[in-house]
Amino acid sequence: MADEHEELAPQKQSLFKLSADDILDNALENLDERQARDVKRKAADEVVRLAVEKRLAEHRSEAARDEMRALINNANLLDQRGGDYTINSTFETATGTTQVQIRKSRTTALALAALGLLLLVLFLIFK
Amino acid sequence: MEIAIVALALVLVAARLAWPRALGRRRGPGFGEADLVRAILKLGPRELDELFALYAREFGPGAARYARRTLRKWRSGEVRPNRQTFERILLRLPRVMSFDLKCEVLRRLREEYCGGDSYRLDVDTEGWREALEPLVEELIRKSYAAELPAPVARRLRWLADEDMRAARAILAESQARESREALSMLRGEFGSIEELLAAAGGRGRVTHTVRLPAGTITLRVRGGRN
Numbered sequence: 259m260a261d262e263h264e265e266l267a268p269q270k271q272s273l274f275k276l277s278a279d280d281i282l283d284n285a286l287e288n289l290d291e292r293q294a295r296d297v298k299r300k301a302a303d304e305v306v307r308l309a310v311e312k313r314l315a316e317h318r319s320e321a322a323r324d325e326m327r328a329l330i331n332n333a334n335l336l337d338q339r340g341g342d343y344t345i346n347s348t349f350e351t352a353t354g355t356t357q358v359q360i361r362k363s364r365t366t367a368l369a370l371a372a373l374g375l376l377l378l379v380l381f382l383i384f385k
Numbered sequence: 386m387e388i389a390i391v392a393l394a395l396v397l398v399a400a401r402l403a404w405p406r407a408l409g410r411r412r413g414p415g416f417g418e419a420d421l422v423r424a425i426l427k428l429g430p431r432e433l434d435e436l437f438a439l440y441a442r443e444f445g446p447g448a449a450r451y452a453r454r455t456l457r458k459w460r461s462g463e464v465r466p467n468r469q470t471f472e473r474i475l476l477r478l479p480r481v482m483s484f485d486l487k488c489e490v491l492r493r494l495r496e497e498y499c500g501g502d503s504y505r506l507d508v509d510t511e512g513w514r515e516a517l518e519p520l521v522e523e524l525i526r527k528s529y530a531a532e533l534p535a536p537v538a539r540r541l542r543w544l545a546d547e548d549m550r551a552a553r554a555i556l557a558e559s560q561a562r563e564s565r566e567a568l569s570m571l572r573g574e575f576g577s578i579e580e581l582l583a584a585a586g587g588r589g590r591v592t593h594t595v596r597l598p599a600g601t602i603t604l605r606v607r608g609g610r611n
Contacts, residue, residue: 279558285551296484297551303485304559312566319570323577330584351577352570354596358581360589 315352322349322356333360414497416536418471424497425474425490426460432489439478439486448473479543488552491544495556495598499531502600509607510579513571517595517602521568524599528560531599560598567597575606582608 282301286294329347336343344361414420428436433456441449458464466474479487502524508516538544574593582589591606 279554281554282551285547285554288547289551293484293548297548297555300485300488300552301555304555308559308562308566311563312570315566315570319573319577322574326577326581330581333585333588351574351593353567353574354594354601356574356578357592357594358589359591360585362588 318350319352322351325349326356326358329358329360333362337362414501416534416540418468418475418540419466421494421537421540422466422471422474423459423462425493426456427497428489428493432486435483435486436474436478439481440473443478443481444473475541476543479541484548484552487543487549488556491549491552492556494533494537494541494544495531495560498533498537499527500597500599502527504600504602505605506602507605507607510575510582513575513604513606517571517604518568520602521564521597524597524602525561525564527599528564529557531557531560564597564599567595571595578606579608582606 282297286297289297325347326349329345333343333345336345342363342365344359344363347358347360349356349358414424425436426433437449437453440452452470455464459466459470479490482490504520506516506520532538533541533544543549578591578593582591593604593606595602595604
């Protein structure tokens with residue numbers, strides 16, 4: 259039974275798609291010495307590039323965290339002064355961009371409350 | 386009355402026929418020779434310096450000066466690169482380019498033609514990972530499987546050379562690692578966003594855009610768990 263299975267399976271061919279490593283290995287076999295050296299050097303450079311990118315991304319992340327804290331402090335200061343305000347801010351972070359809006363609108367809250375009250379009165383009248 | 390109805394019907398048919406073409410023009414970059422040159426001219430300054438140094442060596446300093454002067458107009462679309470420019474930059478120069486520069490050209494082409502998808506997700510600061518991880522995994526798979534569109538591959542036959550197959554494998558692996566790294570960094574970023582939303586106490590709205598090599602994910606973030 260085991261022999262039958264062995265016969266059915268393809269001999270030197272994976273059932274899965276080639277991985278990046280397989281492609282690289284195959285390519286290296288077919289390249290001349292100079293080309294193989296260039297490919298290996300580029301692969302090593304790419305590892306270094308990723309490490310540098312990671313470090314830069316970490317710095318961006320730390321800076322964004324500090325800026326977000328400062329934004330909250332500013333919003334709290336505006337809160338203490340009273341009145342409506344909207345703060346829009348954009349931060350460059352490790353993985354992309356964060357957009358923040360902090361908004362306080364007493365006028366809108368009052369308008370919504372008045373509308374709710376009006377609807378309630380209308381409901382009671384026409385019930 | 387009948388004439389007005391027929392005229393209206395004709396206008397509607399014409400609009401219907403023009404609609405997909407108009408959409409097609411707006412969707413993604415073109416595959417024409419000028420589009421390919423424009424894509425390559427978005428290389429970084431170091432790579433462009435190397436490219437123009439080769440250009441000067443192969444086609445003379447006068448031609449290189451003209452190319453340098455016209456770079457901005459080519460990029461903006463004010464001047465359309467002609468067939469000769471395409472042949473020089475994308476067919477003849479690759480024969481003398483370093484492997485490193487060819488890799489950067491390929492990286493640029495992959496950015497232009499293989500990374501345009503965008504996604505939108507609503508997430509909260511507690512359950513974001515469960516929502517986002519499958520999508521990032523999908524984008525990682527896309528990085529490995531990404532192929533340049535057939536019209537581009539047909540025009541740039543040198544991309545099928547054995548060394549460029551290796552270049553594709555290196556770039557695909559690098560893009561996949563970059564995406565995995567981004568996913569792990571998001572943990573810290575969501576910590577900051579959670580802190581911000583908690584401190585804002587209902588006043589804050591946050592949208593975070595994650596840029597990955599194979600696509601962009603825009604997250605509308607809410608505090609706590611939905």
